[in-house]
Amino acid sequence: xxxxxxxxxxxxxxxxxxxxxxxxxxxxxxxxxxxxxxxxxxxxxxxxxxxxxxxxxxxxxxxxxxxxxxxxxxxxxxxx
Amino acid sequence: xxxxxxxxxxxxxxxxxxxxxxxxxxxxxxxxxxxxxxxxxxxxxxxxxxxxxxxxxxxxxxxxxxxxxxxxxxxxxxxxxxxxxxxxxxxxxxxxxxxxxxxxxxxxxxxxxxxxxxxxxxxxxxxxxxxxxxxxxxxxx
Numbered sequence: 495x496x497x498x499x500x501x502x503x504x505x506x507x508x509x510x511x512x513x514x515x516x517x518x519x520x521x522x523x524x525x526x527x528x529x530x531x532x533x534x535x536x537x538x539x540x541x542x543x544x545x546x547x548x549x550x551x552x553x554x555x556x557x558x559x560x561x562x563x564x565x566x567x568x569x570x571x572x573x574x
Numbered sequence: 575x576x577x578x579x580x581x582x583x584x585x586x587x588x589x590x591x592x593x594x595x596x597x598x599x600x601x602x603x604x605x606x607x608x609x610x611x612x613x614x615x616x617x618x619x620x621x622x623x624x625x626x627x628x629x630x631x632x633x634x635x636x637x638x639x640x641x642x643x644x645x646x647x648x649x650x651x652x653x654x655x656x657x658x659x660x661x662x663x664x665x666x667x668x669x670x671x672x673x674x675x676x677x678x679x680x681x682x683x684x685x686x687x688x689x690x691x692x693x694x695x696x697x698x699x700x701x702x703x704x705x706x707x708x709x710x711x712x713x714x715x
Contacts, residue, residue, distance in 0.1 A: 495644065495647070495659070495661065496644060496647040496659070496661070497659075499647070500647055500649070500659075533677065534664075534675065537599075537601065537645045537646075537664050537677075538599075538601040540645060541599070541601035541602050541604065541605040542601060542604075542605070544605075545605045545608060545609050546602060546605040546606045546609055546611060546643060547643060548643040548644050548645075549644075549645060550644075550645075550646060550647055551645050551646045551662075552646060552647075552648075558648060558649075559628070
């Protein structure tokens, strides 16, 4: 799920960075729908325009943030 | 201004735990209605406030219960896999008169009693006080 959108985001990332770094991109399939100033605006627009489907809202940054979100031992919380 | 105060017998052992009601977002509910889908009922869950977590996490089975589709995705590196896809979901939460809108990452949490971790993304909307000597904590915004 959302593989197409993630690939499209990676392909478009360099171009988007020059114009919209720090903003939020809304993608559906391999298409960039629009760029927004806030994540919530992008998500709400996605629901309004696309309906209840899986879509991708992702912050336009040079590198994705570190992927460790949890505190404590893994055994305490997430099975990741 | 609503303030949530909690007292426990052993805060160090249990951690700051809250009972939350989660609902799908207003925008998602409207999209479901437009598509002729039934809007799922809210779910009541138990969540641990985790100031060590940058993001909030919700157990996969709760996401399935709510019939949610993702609004975001990221790839995580784990001890076993590289680039494991994880999905993000928009939800509205309420507890004791306090409300928030937040994006949760779906994950298979192991702890049976805890269905969610409230990380610093949602905590950014609140003031949290933690009193070890009193075995109490409070949240307000």
